[in-house]
Amino acid sequence: MISPVPDFRIIPGVDLLRQRTGVRELEARHGSDATVAALRAGADALRARIAAGTDVPQPADAIEDFARSTLAVQARGSLRPAINATGVIIHTNLGRAPIADAAIERVTAIARGYTNLEYDLSKGSRGSRSAHAEPLITAITGAEAAIVVNNNAAATMLILSALAQGREVVISRGELVEIGGGFRVPDVMRQSGAVLREVGTTNRTRVSDYTAAVSPATAMFLRVHPSNFRIEGFTERPALGELVDAGRAMNIPVVEDIGSGCLVDDLAGEPSVQASITAGVDLVCFSGDKLLGGPQAGIVAGRKALIERLRVHPLMRAVRADKITYAILEATLAEYAAGRAAETVPVQRMLHLSADEIEARAQALATRLADGGWRVAMISGSSAVGGGSAPGVSLPTALLAIAHGDESPDATERWLRTLDPPVIARIEHDRVVLDLRTVMPVDDDTLSTLLLGPR
Numbered sequence: 001m002i003s004p005v006p007d008f009r010i011i012p013g014v015d016l017l018r019q020r021t022g023v024r025e026l027e028a029r030h031g032s033d034a035t036v037a038a039l040r041a042g043a044d045a046l047r048a049r050i051a052a053g054t055d056v057p058q059p060a061d062a063i064e065d066f067a068r069s070t071l072a073v074q075a076r077g078s079l080r081p082a083i084n085a086t087g088v089i090i091h092t093n094l095g096r097a098p099i100a101d102a103a104i105e106r107v108t109a110i111a112r113g114y115t116n117l118e119y120d121l122s123k124g125s126r127g128s129r130s131a132h133a134e135p136l137i138t139a140i141t142g143a144e145a146a147i148v149v150n151n152n153a154a155a156t157m158l159i160l161s162a163l164a165q166g167r168e169v170v171i172s173r174g175e176l177v178e179i180g181g182g183f184r185v186p187d188v189m190r191q192s193g194a195v196l197r198e199v200g201t202t203n204r205t206r207v208s209d210y211t212a213a214v215s216p217a218t219a220m221f222l223r224v225h226p227s228n229f230r231i232e233g234f235t236e237r238p239a240l241g242e243l244v245d246a247g248r249a250m251n252i253p254v255v256e257d258i259g260s261g262c263l264v265d266d267l268a269g270e271p272s273v274q275a276s277i278t279a280g281v282d283l284v285c286f287s288g289d290k291l292l293g294g295p296q297a298g299i300v301a302g303r304k305a306l307i308e309r310l311r312v313h314p315l316m317r318a319v320r321a322d323k324i325t326y327a328i329l330e331a332t333l334a335e336y337a338a339g340r341a342a343e344t345v346p347v348q349r350m351l352h353l354s355a356d357e358i359e360a361r362a363q364a365l366a367t368r369l370a371d372g373g374w375r376v377a378m379i380s381g382s383s384a385v386g387g388g389s390a391p392g393v394s395l396p397t398a399l400l401a402i403a404h405g406d407e408s409p410d411a412t413e414r415w416l417r418t419l420d421p422p423v424i425a426r427i428e429h430d431r432v433v434l435d436l437r438t439v440m441p442v443d444d445d446t447l448s449t450l451l452l453g454p455r
Contacts, residue, residue, distance in 0.1 A: 010050075010056070010059050011043055011046055011047065011050075011059050011063070012059060012060050012063070014036055014039050014040060014043070016060075017039050017060060017063060017064065018035075018036070018039075020060065020064060022064050022068070023035065023039070023064055023067070026038075026064075026067060026068060026071055029071075029075075030071045030074075030075060034071060034074065035067060035071065038066070038067035038070040038071050039063055039064075039067050041066070041067075041070060042062070042063035042064070042065075042066030042067050042070070043063055045066055046059055046062055046063055046066075080420075080421060080422065081421045082094055082421050082422045082423075082424055083421055083422070083423045083424065083439055083440075083443055083446070083447055083450075084424055084438040084439065085423055085424060085425045085426075085434040085435055085436070085438065085439050085447070086424055086425065086426045086435060086438060087381070087382070087383035087384060087397060087399075087426065087435030087437050087438055088383070088384045088385075088386040088438065089347055089350045089351065089383065089384070089385055089386050089437070089438055090289075090290050090291070090347060090385060090386040091386050091438070092386065094424060096289040096290060096296070097289045097290065097292070097293045097294065097346065097347045098293075098346040098347070098440070099293075099294070099295070099328055099332070099346070100293065100331065100332055100335055100344050100345045100346060101344065102331045102332075102334065102335060102344060103294065103295075103327070103328045103331035103332050105331070106327045106328065106330065106331035107324055107327040107328050107331070109327075110323055110324070110326075110327035111323070111324060111327070115323050117129050117132070117323045117326070128311075129320065129321070129323075129326070130147050130148070130311050130316070130320070132148070132326040132330065133146070133148050133326055133329050133330050133333065134146045134147070134148075136330060136333040136334065136337055137299060137301055137333065138301070139337060140263060140273075140274070140333060140336055140337055141263075141273045141274050141277050141301050142274060142277045142278065143277050143284075143301035143302050144302065144303055144304040144307070145301070145302070145303070145304040145307035145308070146299060146300060146301040146302075146307065147299075147300050147307055147310055147311055147316075148288075148297050148298070148299055148300075148321045148325065148326065148329060149297065149298040149299075149300070149316070149319040149320060149321060150296065150297065150298065150319050150320065150321050150322075150325070151287070151296055151297065151298045152257070152259060152261075152285055152286060152287040152297075152298035152299075153188065153298065154298050154319035155257075155285040155286075155298030155299065155300050155319075156185075156188055156257055156285060156298075157188055157191065157192050157315070157319070158300070158310055158313060158315050158316060158319055159255055159283060159285060159300065159310065160188070160189055160192035160193075160194040161192040161193060161194075161313065161315050162309050162310050162313040162315070163219055163220060163253070163255075163306065163309065163310075164192065164193075164194035164195075164219035164220055165192060165193035165194060166193055166194075166195070167194065167195060167217050167218065167219035168194070168195045168196075168197040168213075168215065168217045168218050168219060169189060169194045169195065169196060169197060169218075169219055169220055169221075169222050170197045170199055170210050170213045170214070170218060170220070170221050170222065170252075171185070171189075171196065171197070171198060171199070171221075171222045171223075171224065172198075172199060172200045172205035172209070172210075172223075172237070173198045173199070173200055173201055173202050173205065174200065174201070174202050174203060174204075174205055174226070174237070175222075175223065175224040175225075175226060176198065176224075185224055194219065195217070197213050197218070199212070199213045203236075204236040204237075205236065205237060205238065206236060206238060207238040207242050207243060207246050210238075210243065210246060211246050211250060214250050214252060218252055219252075219253075220252060220253045220254065220255050220282075221243055221246075221247050221252055221253070221254045221255070222255050222256075222257070223240065223243060223254065223255070223256045223257070223281075224256075224257045224259075225256070225257065225258045225259050225260070225271060240256065240271075240275075240276065240279040240281065241279045241280070244279055244280040244281060245280075247282075248280070253282040253283070253303075253306065254280075254281050254282050255281065255282060255283045255284070255285075256276050256281045256283070256284045256285075257284075257285050257286075258271050258273065258276060258284060258285075258286050259286060259287060259290070260286065260287060260290045260291045260292075261273065261286035261287045261288060261289075261290050261291050261292035261299065262286075262291040262292070263291070263292055263336055263341070264291075264341075264342075264348070270291065273286055273301065277301065277302070281302060282302050282303050282306055283300055283301070283302035283303065283306055283307075284300070284301055284302055285298060285299065285300045285301075286298075286299055287299075288325075288329055288332075290347075291347060291348075291351075291385075292332065292347075293332060293341070293345040293346060293347035293348055294328055294329045294332035294333070294345075295324070295325045295328040295329055295332075296325070297321055297325050297329055298319075299329075332345060346440070350383075350437050350438060351385070351395070353395075353437055355380075355396040355397050355398055358397050358398045358435075358436050358437050359378065359398035361436045361441070361444060362378060362398050362399070362400045362434070362436050363378065364444070365400060365434075365436070365444060365447065365448055366378060366400055368448045368452065369400075369402060369448070369451055369452070372451070372452040373404070374402050374403065374404055374451065375402070375403040375404070376400060376401065376402055376403075377400075377401040377431075378398060378399070378400060378401075379398075379399045379400075379401055379433070380396070380397075380398065380399070381396075381397050381398070381399035381428070381433065381435065382394035382395060382396060382397055383395040383396075383397045383435055383437045383438070395437070397435055397437050398436075399428070399433040399434065399435055400433065400434045400435075400436070401431040401432065401433050402431075402432050402433075402434060402451070403431070403432065404455075409427050409430055409431060409432045410427070412432045413425055413426075413427055413432050415455065416432070419450045419453075420450075421446075421450075423447065423450060423451075434447075
């Protein structure tokens with residue numbers, strides 16, 4: 001039997017489709033070029049369906065629906081909000097730190113118009129953007145001066161380039177770390193023009209190892225916090241104060257990269273910026289979007305004379321922060337200065353949540369889901385700090401295990417990612433679990449609505 005020839009004549013032309021009320025609305029919203037392209041793509045898809053023998057009773061409606069769906073996806077963009085139900089607080093893949101409400105209000109006010117980013121209001125002339133956020137950083141940390149760049153890797157590169165190019169930087173072998181994205185301390189040092197001088201061993205380094213390596217070529221002692229791993233057992237590392245004393249005795253600056261940007265003293269294993277400044281380091285650099293809970297940024301604080309050398313270095317222009325970063329950072333730091341960061345900065349609030357508080361929210365969600373046909377179970381578990389911070393530190397939490405019919409955990413987890421906004425969960429012991437520690441309280445109802453919606 002000869003197959004019938006597909007009849008493509010039923011597919012309306014683009015000009016005819018553009019006369020439809022719904023298509024005219026699409027053009028008004030998305031523009032004529034994008035709409036026409038989507039209509040043509042819809043017509044091509046329809047031809048493929050007809051060629052495959054699929055019956056298409058309303059071709060014009062099908063093409064319009066295809067165009068509407070395509071344009072909606074394009075307008076939404078690739079960067080989308082998501083609900084983080086993984087329990088990993090500083091989730092690098094999910095944008096690290098969510099921003100405080102006060103910072104969102106501040107950045108909205110700054111972004112909608114002009115600002116005094118590089119304008120001195122008192123003098124009526126050009127100013128320096130590096131002055132922004134500095135008063136708050138110095139007030140909170142006790143440092144003499146500070147600058148902000150676009151991330152902590154840039155801060156490290158700037159310090160090494162400005163203070164150690166062509167000279168030796170003494171560092172313990174146990175601190176030659178690699179962090180996410182292939183960022184390796186030795187590679188950054190080479191790119192900066194500094195000369196790496198390794199001392200000690202992987203597991204044991206003493207102050208005498210540093211001092212024995214000093215020569216006329218020595219530019220600094222560099223201490224790097226191994227934020228994403230721990231060495232346990234037969235280990236030794238000099239206290240920061242010992243290293244500072246040795247550096248002062250030999251007139252060698254001590255620089256510390258602590259990474260996480262912790263501004264509180266109650267997180268086990270994480271050094272605070274204030275502790276480093278109090279110990280006497282000459283410079284300390286850290287991230288703005290990890291434990292600090294602000295924007296992606298690198299912050300350098302310490303002695304004014306050294307900060308000024310960084311401020312005028314040519315590389316500073318390449319790594320400088322923009323007005324959006326400064327707006328978010330200043331508003332976030334203001335929450336610390338006011339003593340309310342534990343309640344208002346999302347990362348800090350999540351860190352301080354108790355398992356009982358999380359369980360109460362999870363129980364309310366479990367009741368709604370059970371009424372909607374889900375199988376649910378409350379189980380004990382742990383959350384993670386994430387972002388390379390506090391490795392080995394687990395936070396007790398209450399997990400909500402969910403299952404739908406005979407669907408596999410992998411299938412459920414994939415379905416959650418198709419929602420709008422997508423819900424990112426984790427699979428543990430062959431069960432999909434939700435950890436509400438990292439779900440914003442204002443999203444609890446949204447999460448419930450999404451899970452009870454059509455599948």
